[in-house]
Amino acid sequence: MDQGVAAVWAAGLAGFASAAGAAVGAGMAARGAQVQLLQQNELDKERKDDERRRQHDEWRRQNCLAFQAKLGEAVDALDELIYALSDGQQLSEVRDKLRKAEGAVLRGHYDLVVVCEVAELERISGTALRWLEQALFAIDALRRDPVHVTDPDSPLKLRWLDQRRGLLGAYEMFSKALPQILSTASYPLPG
Numbered sequence: 001m002d003q004g005v006a007a008v009w010a011a012g013l014a015g016f017a018s019a020a021g022a023a024v025g026a027g028m029a030a031r032g033a034q035v036q037l038l039q040q041n042e043l044d045k046e047r048k049d050d051e052r053r054r055q056h057d058e059w060r061r062q063n064c065l066a067f068q069a070k071l072g073e074a075v076d077a078l079d080e081l082i083y084a085l086s087d088g089q090q091l092s093e094v095r096d097k098l099r100k101a102e103g104a105v106l107r108g109h110y111d112l113v114v115v116c117e118v119a120e121l122e123r124i125s126g127t128a129l130r131w132l133e134q135a136l137f138a139i140d141a142l143r144r145d146p147v148h149v150t151d152p153d154s155p156l157k158l159r160w161l162d163q164r165r166g167l168l169g170a171y172e173m174f175s176k177a178l179p180q181i182l183s184t185a186s187y188p189l190p191g
Helices: 002-087 092-116 119-144 155-184
Strands: none
Touching: 002 092, 002 119, 002 155, 092 119, 119 155
């Protein structure tokens, strides 16, 4: 009987150990599934963040390209006005176009570039605004005294050409900086 009792005890302990092992195994499996779920959630979050970052970078790029286009339109309007002055044409329509282009560049600086929060592009677009303003002053001086438009040695004409070169330089700087800055910088996501 001692052997029988020992066998019953041994079987009971084996059953208990088996049940405990099964419970521990089930707990470990559940923990593994939970860890896997957490890892998957983290990967999904990273993918969503990457997509948001990509969309935000694209939004910035589109804004800056729109500003660049507005700046180019302002340069074209300045050129049209100087050609109209040279040819003795009516200036009212060309001046209106230039005023609209100037307003679009000014609004674009704040509405398109500043909102992107890229300091280097803000600095360059601010420089372009200053050059545009100086070019407008120079062309206004030529408009008031059109004789200087055709004189290549006139100080007013030379001032205009200098301001135009500065504006074109700022345009080129913005154009070159745009892909370099936006493609290499890391930006915080909004809100």
